[in-house]
Amino acid sequence: MEKASGFIAKCRERGLKLTPQRLAIHKILAAKAQHPTINEVYERIKKDYPSLSLNTVYKTLQLFIELGMASQFTTKEGVIRYEIKIQPHHHILCLKCRRINDIFDSSLDKLKVSPPLKGGFEIIRHDVIFYGYCSECKQEGR
Amino acid sequence: MEKASGFIAKCRERGLKLTPQRLAIHKILAAKAQHPTINEVYERIKKDYPSLSLNTVYKTLQLFIELGMASQFTTKEGVIRYEIKIQPHHHILCLKCRRINDIFDSSLDKLKVSPPLKGGFEIIRHDVIFYGYCSECKQEGR
DNA sequence: TTATCATATAGTAAAAATTACTATTTGATA
DNA sequence: TATCAAATAGTAATTTTTACTATATGATAA
Helix, strand or coil, X not given: CCCCHHHHHHHHHHCCCCCHHHXXXXXXXXXXXXXXXXXXXXXXXXXXXXXXXXHHHHHHHHHXXXXXXXXXXXXXXXXXXXXXCCCCCEEEEECCCCCEEEECXXXXXXXXXXHHHCCCCEEEEEEEEEEEECHHHHHCCC | CCCCHHHXXXXXXXXXXXXXXXXXXXXXHHCCCCCCCHXXXXXXHXXXXXXXXXXXXXXXXXXXXXXXXXXXXXXXXXXXXXXXXCCCCEEEEECCCCCEEEECCHHXXXXXXXXXXXXXXXXXXXXXXXXXXXXXXXXXXX
């Protein structure tokens, strides 16, 4: 669970208001190993803030992304998921239960493409996604 | 450009009808380095087959995916793109013009996660996406 | 603590993307 | 060439995302 203090500082820096909605959305994303969809964010917060608007969730997540505080990625099925920006990491997705874990592996962070293969591209960053079966689904024989 | 004959054979095997729509969609995907969105597929074919239904494009692409002949992936912006299944490869995406190139690099195909980091997962496959600027956009100073 | 003001929110509506449904058409087979 | 199941187009329904606006609220400074 990431501290909210960093988030608060960032909002102050940028002159953004610290609303309960933003704090709640940040809290969901910052909880360890969360990769919720828009709707999951909305539904979870709605329990405590029934007046929350889905609109606000959309706009807040977009804001977070613009600020570089969060990012979205999409699974093979085309489901868009969100996560907070933390240290560089990659993902591993269970093909059965759809659970997504983070992988922190510095060797993956260092991947390079040899010049003849990258066709003149200047590479800024990269993501790796592994697909497989988690320990529970593996036992159930899929 | 991939041969259509493989596709035709695959359809016969599975008892699928060889319709002009399917052939056209396959042709678009099979053209070298194409990663079109649903709408791009639809618009391009509509020029020659004005009666084509968007519905058919959706269903055909889903079919191709179920058959393991195509796959979808999504860019950071959440745009879903489709491609034909060819030899294992990865992607490099220009952050400015959104062009997507394929990378064939066997060392990337061999990526592994060390057991302590994969948390019990059994890994089946993986994808790597690089982000950067292509040679043209690089020259334009982004 | 309170007044002020720009920003954020909720609520509604509009637009875009995706899926469902069905009558008709069409490819494959004999 | 006839038959039949499967595929298609067209339409409608549903879902997802975005736009718009009046109201509410966080931040600031008096």
